[in-house]
Amino acid sequence: MSEFLAEVEQAVARACPPRSYPAPGPGFGDATLTAFSWQIVAAHAADQRIVDAEHRGAWDLLLRDVQRLVGELRSLIDIRLVPYERYSGPEDMRVDVVNHRRLEVSTLHCVHPLWTPEQNCEFRVAHDILGHVLRPHPFSLAGEYLASHDHMRHTDPAARQAVFTEVCMYASIRYTVGEYPEVQRAIAMPQFLARYEREFLAEPVSRA
Numbered sequence: 001m002s003e004f005l006a007e008v009e010q011a012v013a014r015a016c017p018p019r020s021y022p023a024p025g026p027g028f029g030d031a032t033l034t035a036f037s038w039q040i041v042a043a044h045a046a047d048q049r050i051v052d053a054e055h056r057g058a059w060d061l062l063l064r065d066v067q068r069l070v071g072e073l074r075s076l077i078d079i080r081l082v083p084y085e086r087y088s089g090p091e092d093m094r095v096d097v098v099n100h101r102r103l104e105v106s107t108l109h110c111v112h113p114l115w116t117p118e119q120n121c122e123f124r125v126a127h128d129i130l131g132h133v134l135r136p137h138p139f140s141l142a143g144e145y146l147a148s149h150d151h152m153r154h155t156d157p158a159a160r161q162a163v164f165t166e167v168c169m170y171a172s173i174r175y176t177v178g179e180y181p182e183v184q185r186a187i188a189m190p191q192f193l194a195r196y197e198r199e200f201l202a203e204p205v206s207r208a
Contacts, residue, residue: 001134002098008076009134015072016065016154024146025202032200033141037172040192044169047187050113055188058162059114065155066126067119073129078102081121090136090143097133111183120184123166130154131167144171145200157207161188168196 001009073079078101086104087093096102105124110117131137131147148167152160165188174180197205 004076004098004101005094005134008073008097008129011072011076012069012130012134012154015069018153019157019208020206021149021152022197022201022203022205023149025200028142028145028200030142033145034176036192036196036200037141037176040169040172040189041176043189043192044173044185044187047185049185049187051186052188055161055190056114056186058159058188059186061156061159062162062166063115063119063123065159066123069126069129069154070122073125076101077129079125080104081107081118083107087139089139090132093128094133094136097129103128103133109180109182109184112186113184114186126154127151127167141171141175144168144175161190161193162186164193164196165189168192 070079077097080102082104083106085106085108087096093103096104103125105121105128107117107121110120112120115123127147130150130153131144132139135147135150137143137146137150145168148163148171151163151167155163165186166184169187169189169192170180170184
C-alpha cells in the first residue's frame with residue numbers, strides 16, 4: 001500500500017474505527033451469488049414499497065457514519081461530482097486517488113427516497129474508498145459483495161440492513177438484469193441478509 005493510501009486508511013479508522021466482519025466462506029462464488037441475486041431481483045420487483053419504515057433507522061445510521069468518514073477524507077482527496085461514470089474499474093480509480101488526490105463520483109441514478117443527491121454521493125464516496133480504493137475489489141457481482149464486507153466493517157452493526165440494500169441488492173440487479181433502477185428504494189431485506197451471512201460467510205457474524 002502506498003504512503004498516501006496509508007494516510008487514507010488512517011483517516012477512515014479515525015472516522016469509523018474498524019469492526020469485525022467475516023471473510024467469504026466456501027459457498028461464495030460467481031454461480032452461487034448469481035442464483036442468490038436472481039432471487040433478490042424477484043423479491044425487489046414484488047415489493048412495491050418506496051421506504052421500509054421499520055428499518056428506516058438503518059439508513060440514518062449509515063448516513064451518519066458515511067458523513068463522518070467523508071468529512072475526514074475531504075482534507076486528503078478532491079471529491080468531484082460528475083454526470084457520468086468516470087472509472088472502468090478499481091485500478092484507474094485507485095490511480096486517480098493516489099496520483100492526483102482526486103475521486104470523481106457519478107451523479108447518475110441518484111434519486112433516493114431518504115437521501116438528497118449530495119448525501120447519496122457521499123455514500124458513493126465511502127463505498128468507493130472502502131471497497132475499491134483501499135481494497136481494490138473489481139466492478140463485478142462478487143466484487144461488489146466483497147466491497148460490502150469492507151463497508152460493514154466501518155459502520156454501526158444496526159446499519160447493515162441499509163448497506164446490504166445499497167450495495168448488494170443494487171449490485172444484484174445491475175449484474176443480472178443489466179442496469180440500475182433509475183429511482184432507488186430504501187427497502188431492507190433482512191431475510192436475504194441473514195441467509196447471505198449464513199450461507200456465504202466463513203464464520204458467524206458478530207452483532208457488536
